[in-house]
Structures are given as structure tokens and as C-alpha cells.
Amino acid sequence: MSDSETSDASTTSELRGFEDALPIALLRARETVMARFRPMLAANGVTEQQWRVLRAIEENQNVDATKLSEWCCLLMPSLSRILRSMENDGLITRERAASDARRQTVELTPTGQALFEKIAPQSEVIYTEIEQALDKGRVSRMVGELQTMISLLK
């Protein structure tokens, strides 16, 4: 974080210093990676957040909203709106859990499943391109390191 180089921004083409901060590096890395996915998601009419939700439900039918919100990094009010709009679009159905009537369980409709199956292979193509550009080992090491970091900070 500390950087004892002389500061003369007007003659250099790059910014310095906080450049090496972890939050910035994480942000830029995510932006760089997502730049590869966004056009495809937009072409399929879903936002990043909706795709996270769709994916999470597809892998975990009958998941409840609280778990979804944690996994998708969405606050409950945001998730609530997304679920409502997905329900209006006929992508999901919601039911009260038998064991606890406060809980809502969510599952994909055939339409929702079809949308997932339309997008998933396109996503896979892009992911594979990224693994080729970065080297597959680097990607999985990075994911492992990130997960370690997350668990140490929680």
C-alpha cells in the first residue's frame, strides 16, 4: 500500500499506489472476467444477478430464499424482487415449506429449466475460453485461494 515513488501523475500514463490494494484488484479481476460473460447474458435477456439466481435454483431445487440470498450475494429485498419477476415470467414457482410456513421454497418451471439449458452451454464455452487464456491450473488454484480467503475473513 505504501509506495515511495515520486508522484508526478501528469507525465505518467498509469495510476499507482492503491492500484495494488486487494479490493481494487478483486474488483478489476471480476470486471475483466464478467466482461466476457455480459454480452451473452444480455443477449439472453438476463442480468448477472438473475443468472446467479437461476443457476443456484437449478442446482438446488426447493432451496429457500435466505440460502439463495447468501449464495447469490443479494440482499433479501433485491432477491425478493428478482424472484417475483421470475415468477411473473413463468420461470419459477414458490411454495410454503411444509416444516416451517415462514419459509418459501423455490423451484424451476419447465420454462425456467429450458432457459437455464439454453444459457448454460453458452456460459460453458466462455468459461472454457477463459481457462485456455489463463491456464486451467491457474484458474483452479485461484478459486481455491479465493475460497480460503473467504473462510479466513468470515
Next chain:
Amino acid sequence: MSDSETSDASTTSELRGFEDALPIALLRARETVMARFRPMLAANGVTEQQWRVLRAIEENQNVDATKLSEWCCLLMPSLSRILRSMENDGLITRERAASDARRQTVELTPTGQALFEKIAPQSEVIYTEIEQALDKGRVSRMVGELQTMISLLK
């Protein structure tokens, strides 16, 4: 990405599969890290984005808007609004560049500099806590890996 385990979410506590995807890992890592900074930033009345801009200007007086937008990962319209609001708050001044009258150069006012100097040490404290929790070497290796990743994908 493919996961042949049986799927029975109602009896497991964790979601699986896409969990190991790089974009999710980056998002969650960033959220986990930023969770440590957000209360401090909010207490100082600035958003994450405003703090990125403030920091970038502080280190690079007379930077222009295009460079700021790249560095801060903000689209020009978002940056434009942020700069206008910072100007209204007396934090920055904007001038036309002598060499190219289309370009705007931005610099901090004494008020803006004072705000930076109020927040920066609080940010440093948190950053140091994170380095202690994660191990300093892991943090700098991670930043290096992220920067490598960014340059390979650009």
C-alpha cells in the same frame, strides 16, 4: 462445472457446483473483503465508488475523466455524476486541459484533501487487520495473481 453428485438440496446446508466458478468466487471474495470497509466508509458519508474516485484523484492530481473511469471501473455517465456531486460538495475542481480542450482535468480542493486524509488512515487500519487475518504474503501473492489474470484476459 459438471457435478455428478446426487442433488437433494433440502437435506444439505450448502449449494454445490457453480460454487467453484471463478466469477462467483471473485464476487464473494470481494463482498467478504468489502464488508470490512463498508461501515467505515458509510460512517464517513462516502460510497465505495466515491472513495475509489477520491483515492485515484489524490494520487494523480490533474488526471482526466477517461483515465479515472478506467481505473475506478465506472462508466463515464456514472463517473460524470459522481464528479458533479463531488464538485458540488466542494471536494474537487475541474478544469479544461490546456493541450486538449475536450479533456477535463480534476484535482482535489483542500476540503477534498482533508476528507481523504481523514479516511485514509481508517482504511489502513482495516487493511492491516485483513493482512493479519490472511497472512501478508497470501495477500500480496493474491494481488499479483489477480493482476496477472487481468493482463492475460485483456
Next chain:
DNA sequence: TATTGTTATACTCTATAACTATA
């Protein structure tokens, strides 16, 4: 003609609080 930056617009997410209903 292309570039820098602003503005307009519509949509979405963030963040907090108040609320309902269940437990």
C-alpha cells in the same frame, strides 16, 4: 470523422426500515 465528456432515460441493485406471518 473520431473523441471527450455531459445529459437523458429506463432499468436495476443497495440499504434501511416498517410490516406480516409464523415460530
Next chain:
DNA sequence: TATAGTTATAGAGTATAACAATA
């Protein structure tokens, strides 16, 4: 009393396009 989820609201960012000024 606490928890799950919805709704309201204010603020802010995203994304695209249209625009003015300048190169």
C-alpha cells in the same frame, strides 16, 4: 421475542443513446 420474507422508499450505479464541443 426472534425469524422469514415482503414491501416501501431513497439513493445510487448500469447501460445505451443522443448530444455539444473539440480535435
